[in-house]
Amino acid sequence: MHLELGSFPVQEVTFGTRTTWRDGILQISRSEIESLVFADGNVARLDIEIVRPGDSARMINMRDRIEPRLKVEGSGVIYPGVFGRPVTQVGSGVTHRLSGVNVVQCADPSQLTSAEERTWPPLRPVHSFVDMTGPGAITPSSSVINVCLTMEARPGLPGEDWHVALCSATLRVADCIAETVKYLTPPEVEVFDTSSKPGLPRVVSIFNLASDEWFCGARSVLGTSIYGQTRLSAPWLLSPTELMDGAVYHSGHSGSTATMTHNPVVLQMARQHGRECDYAGVLIQRTNWTTQAEKEMAADRLAYVASALGAQGAVLTTDIRGQRFVETILGVQACERIGIKTVLLTPEEDDEEGMAPPLLLTAPEVVSVVSTGTGGQEQPFPAVERVTGAFEPDSAVYQSKPGIHGQYAQSYFNDIYGVGRQGCVDH
Amino acid sequence: MTEKTRVLHYLNQFFGGIGGEEQANTPALVKEGPMGPGRVLDAALGSGSVLATVICGDNYVVEEKERALEVLLRALDKYKPDVFVAGPAFDAGRYGLGCAYMCVAAQQRGIPAVSAMHPDNTGVLTFRRNLLVIPTGTAVSEMPSAMARLAVFARKLASGHKLGPALEEGYLPRGFRQLVIHDRTGAERAFEMMMARILGRPFVSEVQIPQYEMVPPARPISGSGSTKFALVTTGGLVPKGNPDRQVGGRATDYFKYSIAGLTELSTTEWESVHAGFSTTHLNTKDPSYVLPLPIIREFEDRGLIGGVHPYFFSTTGNGTPVTVAKRMAESVAGELKEAGVGAALLVAT
Numbered sequence: 001m002h003l004e005l006g007s008f009p010v011q012e013v014t015f016g017t018r019t020t021w022r023d024g025i026l027q028i029s030r031s032e033i034e035s036l037v038f039a040d041g042n043v044a045r046l047d048i049e050i051v052r053p054g055d056s057a058r059m060i061n062m063r064d065r066i067e068p069r070l071k072v073e074g075s076g077v078i079y080p081g082v083f084g085r086p087v088t089q090v091g092s093g094v095t096h097r098l099s100g101v102n103v104v105q106c107a108d109p110s111q112l113t114s115a116e117e118r119t120w121p122p123l124r125p126v127h128s129f130v131d132m133t134g135p136g137a138i139t140p141s142s143s144v145i146n147v148c149l150t151m152e153a154r155p156g157l158p159g160e161d162w163h164v165a166l167c168s169a170t171l172r173v174a175d176c177i178a179e180t181v182k183y184l185t186p187p188e189v190e191v192f193d194t195s196s197k198p199g200l201p202r203v204v205s206i207f208n209l210a211s212d213e214w215f216c217g218a219r220s221v222l223g224t225s226i227y228g229q230t231r232l233s234a235p236w237l238l239s240p241t242e243l244m245d246g247a248v249y250h251s252g253h254s255g256s257t258a259t260m261t262h263n264p265v266v267l268q269m270a271r272q273h274g275r276e277c278d279y280a281g282v283l284i285q286r287t288n289w290t291t292q293a294e295k296e297m298a299a300d301r302l303a304y305v306a307s308a309l310g311a312q313g314a315v316l317t318t319d320i321r322g323q324r325f326v327e328t329i330l331g332v333q334a335c336e337r338i339g340i341k342t343v344l345l346t347p348e349e350d351d352e353e354g355m356a357p358p359l360l361l362t363a364p365e366v367v368s369v370v371s372t373g374t375g376g377q378e379q380p381f382p383a384v385e386r387v388t389g390a391f392e393p394d395s396a397v398y399q400s401k402p403g404i405h406g407q408y409a410q411s412y413f414n415d416i417y418g419v420g421r422q423g424c425v426d427h
Numbered sequence: 428m429t430e431k432t433r434v435l436h437y438l439n440q441f442f443g444g445i446g447g448e449e450q451a452n453t454p455a456l457v458k459e460g461p462m463g464p465g466r467v468l469d470a471a472l473g474s475g476s477v478l479a480t481v482i483c484g485d486n487y488v489v490e491e492k493e494r495a496l497e498v499l500l501r502a503l504d505k506y507k508p509d510v511f512v513a514g515p516a517f518d519a520g521r522y523g524l525g526c527a528y529m530c531v532a533a534q535q536r537g538i539p540a541v542s543a544m545h546p547d548n549t550g551v552l553t554f555r556r557n558l559l560v561i562p563t564g565t566a567v568s569e570m571p572s573a574m575a576r577l578a579v580f581a582r583k584l585a586s587g588h589k590l591g592p593a594l595e596e597g598y599l600p601r602g603f604r605q606l607v608i609h610d611r612t613g614a615e616r617a618f619e620m621m622m623a624r625i626l627g628r629p630f631v632s633e634v635q636i637p638q639y640e641m642v643p644p645a646r647p648i649s650g651s652g653s654t655k656f657a658l659v660t661t662g663g664l665v666p667k668g669n670p671d672r673q674v675g676g677r678a679t680d681y682f683k684y685s686i687a688g689l690t691e692l693s694t695t696e697w698e699s700v701h702a703g704f705s706t707t708h709l710n711t712k713d714p715s716y717v718l719p720l721p722i723i724r725e726f727e728d729r730g731l732i733g734g735v736h737p738y739f740f741s742t743t744g745n746g747t748p749v750t751v752a753k754r755m756a757e758s759v760a761g762e763l764k765e766a767g768v769g770a771a772l773l774v775a776t
Contacts, residue, residue, distance in 0.1 A: 119675065119702060201625045215705040264614035276622060313621040315614075322703060322746070341624035345617040348634065354556040354602035356749040358634050368624055369634035370617040373606050406606075410677075418613020423633055425592040425607050426600030 001194045003074075003241035004094045006186025010101040013050045013145045021180040026101060028147065028177065036172040037149065042165035045152035049388045051104075052145050055132045058381075059148055060389040060397060061125045065102040065141060065258045066170055069246060070178035072096050078178070079246035079257070081228025083168040083221070090245035091238075096181045099188075102141065102258055103177065104148045105170040106389035109162075111152055117159035122212050122222040126256060127413075129397075135379035138420060139413045140259065148388045149173060160222060192270050194239050197278040204280045204306050205240075205265045206316040206335075206342075208328050209248070209255075211286040224250045224319070226284060235302045236284040237309070240270040243282055255319055255416060264419045265315055265345065280309040285331060287324040295327045303334035313341040319416050321349075325360045336365035343368045345418050347375050350406060358424065372415035373422040376406020432472050432585040435506050435538075436465045436480045437499075437513035437529045439522045443482030451521075453484035454491070455498035464570050468512060471578035478506040481529065488525035495525075496532045503536050509585035515543035515573040516550060518565040523550030531557050539584035543573045546599055559590075560599045600635065654769035656726075657736035658686070659759060661744025662709070662717025662776045663701030667694075673743060675702030681742035681755050683762075686735070690724045691715065703745035704776055717774050736768050744776050 009024050016027035030048060037046050051057045069078045074093015081087040109123045117123060130141045137143075153165045196202075211232040212223035223230045226238070226248055238247055248260040266282060273279035285302050289295045306314060314335055318328040328344070335342040348358040348371050358371065381401040387393040404412040415422065440450045442463045461469035461477035469477040481502050488495045503511070511533035513526035523542075527550035530540035534557070543561040544550055551560050561580060563573045576597065583590070592607070593600040609616065616633075623630040648654050664684075665673050671682045692714035699706040699717060709716040718739060726732045740759045744752075763771055 201622065203621060203625070215707065264612060265617065268614045268618045272618065313625040315617045315621050341621060343617045343621040343624070345613055348604065350748065351602065351604040352748055352750050358604055362634075366634075367632060368620050368630060369632045370613055370620060371633040372613040374604070376606065378606065415613060418615070418617055421609045421612050423607055423609050423613065423616075424604040425594065425633065426635065427590070427593055427603040427605045 001091045001239045001241045003092055003192045003244060005190045005192065005244060006072075006094065006096045007099040007188040007190070008096065008181045008184065008186055009099050009188070010145060013052075013101060013147060015050075019176055019180055021098065021184070026098065026177065026180070032176065033149075033173055036176055037151065037169045039172065040165070040168070042154050042157065042161070043151050043169050044154045045391065047150040047388070047391060049148045049150070050145065051132055051148050051386075051388055053132055053137070053143055056385040057132045058384040058387050058397065059104065059106065059130045059132070059141065059146065060128070060387060060393065061106040061108045061150070062104055062127050062130060062141070062389060063107055063125050063166065064105045064170065064250070065146070065256045066105070066174040067097055067099075067102055067258045067261055068174045068178035069095055069097040069261060070175070070182055071245065072182060076245065079171060079249055082225060082249045083164055083171065085228070087227050089242070090247055091241035095245055096178065096184075096186060098177060098181060101145045101147065101177070103170055103174040104141070104146045105166055106148060106150045107152065107166050108390060111155070112159055112162060113156060114159060120159060120215075120222070122216065123159050123163060129401075131381055131384065133384075134382045135377055135403075136381045136412065138377065138422070140419055147173070147177070150389050150391060152391065160216075160220060163222060192241050192244070192273075194241060194270075194273065194279070194281070196280070197274045200274070200276065200278040201312050202278045202280050202310045203269060203313045203315075204283050204309060204311040205269055206283045206285060206302065206306070206314050206331065208285045208287050208316070208318040208324060208331065209250075210288050210320045210324050212288070214288050214290070224248065224255065232286050232288055234298075235305050236286075237305060238282045238284065240266045240279065240282055248284070259417060259419070264417050265317065269315070280311055285327070287327040289327065295330055298327065299330035299334040302331050303338050303340065306335055306340055307338050311340050313343075315343050315345055317345050317416055321360060329361050329363050329366060333363050333365040336367075341368070343370060345370045345372065347372045347411065347414050347416065348424055350374055370418065371423045372418050372420065373424050374406030375411020375414040376404050377412040378403040378405065431476050432582050433506070433509045434468065434472065434477045434581055435502055435508040435511050435533075436461060436468060436477050437511070437526060438462060438465065438480055438482050439488075439516075439519070439525060440482060440484045443480065445482060445484075451484045451486040453482070454487050455481060455483035455495040457481050457498060457502045464515075464574060467571060467574040468578055468581070471575055472581060478508060483525060485519070485521035485525060488528060489521050492528055496528065499529055499532055500536065503533060503538060508538060510581045511538050511540040512577055512581050513540065513542040515561075515563050515570065515577070516548060517563055517567060517569070518545040518548055520549040523548035524553065526550050527554040527558055530559070541577060541580045541584060543577055551599060555599070556602050558601065561597060562599050594631065648770050651732050651770070652730055653733040655734045655736060655767055656723060656732050657763050657766075657768040657771045658718055658720065658723065658739040658774070659771050660717045660739065660741050660774040660776070662741070662774055663699045663706075663743035663745070664697060664714060664717050664741045665700055667696050667698050669698070669700055673700050673741070675700050675743060676745040678743040678745070678747055679751055681740050681759060683738040683740050685737055686720060686739050687737035689720065691721045692718060701743050701745055701776060717776060719772070719774070723772065733769075736763065736766060
């Protein structure tokens, strides 16, 4: 595939009468955003705030962040297959993006009437909070301008409808912002040609992405999807350019859609394609198989596809821990056993003051690991002047917060794909 | 020349010049100045640095640990060293253990300590977390290089130097992990490590295969017909309504509930609060999914087992730190033992 990715940098976002991009300044129209969000009648309440790097601001209830992108040439639409969008294959032609800006979806699941649904992982916020300044300004959100949409859905919606209402409203806003650069010439263009480059080491990236089918059911839209498909399924092969066009929509758990479209592992490999390596593509392994036998079978299928692609090396990631980590390690083992040099890129566990090992599980085949740290931020988070993501934030939310040590399910920034420079070393 | 590093050194009876295995029961004693290989250390640090040498037999230090340590503590009080150096012990197990005992005791007195031995030495394996150890091989011919490295560490410790990562400083990882900021992103480092492996270039994994504590499986029960069984679950099973407010994840407590007289569990009286797996089947159809009471009662009726403990133990196994899990497990095991239970069926989730 051949994709020209045109970037329109955004240095400032302001409110104005029309939604336009000009010379790095994105102007957004409040009324236009409001009419888009309220268009289907499923969102009852909205706050729009612009949150910039360095602001004394804290975003809470963040469920996803989206980079505004648009297909200008080539088949399909950006973010294909979700919420009724066409499933036509993407990844070729010309795509425009606004770089340095995210549309952020914030909503409080306590609005849900079902107590059970309030605890569903794909409905919960992905971060408890994100700070734009101070020691907490280490997440990808802290280095972009955030158009933060705080929303409340029409009361009484069941969990899945609530999710669809919020996500589709966010996408409508992102689409509208992306439309501003449809007919403009991008200041920066990066070309990705995925045709094979014989003679260079052949490599793949492998992303373990949990499926929530086990409790949401086969037809649910909840959880991470590929072309809208959330099911627990056999390994998927995607072109890196398909991810750049939003083929993986990452909602819930510890990811975000923007992390998948602008994925550090994909970009690293795609940029080295034809230079240092021959990048065969992205393999996505859905996890949450039930039995050990199923997990082993799935790992073998993964390794078989990687070897059929001729892969000599792989970078493998994992998006949730627990039993999914068993599947992750089985994947490393299966790949290594058939000769694929597999680097596990992963956050690690709390060492419990030297009492616990850094990985939940390991195996003799796990010989090359890159650690992105425990997700902790030990320094305290200072008080902030502004809180976004809730309509009436509790006064306690503004106050300083103690540092987060970083351990299972208690991290500040769980860096799945190695976007940051933090890590852990032995002492 | 800067001020000399004041060192108290520890050797076993062999390196201390007393004798071989036949002298392994030699009680701890103190000699002025460096002894045997200690002279290499003394030379490396500047003559006169090693103030005295504690020497002890390999058997004595293990069998009469407390008395051996008394000798060490008196020597520490007398010589007031900046740093305590033990060994190198190479792969000698009792010697390594002796070095570890001495180092830990010196550290407790506020004196920094360092030893050198093979990574598989019992001293390392037993005291990894509390011990600063420089890795050596198994050959005594490595003595000069090991001593040279010990001298470097002795100087660093004496000057109050805060030790950096194990890999950079050259000591054995103690099991602690510390947050660092690298020059390059995780994705860049992962790509480079992968390319290095493909091209056969050197690379260093950021997580070495860690030491996991292995739990040997229990031996099969002989005479199960006379053995009392207990049921333990990590499935978050609680009486309906969750009276003890058990949590769905990161549990720190377990609870015990009576199953006396019960032959099965009903969804009107029991539920799971576990938040890490689908509880739909359990909570709407059959709680025995995480507590197989009917089958164990059947075994009891048929005389295959010697009874069922009237209480089952329940926690939520979901994101529980290792240390917390151990504490709960030890407490449950203790209670079961006291109640004369001979076998436990643990349903993991």
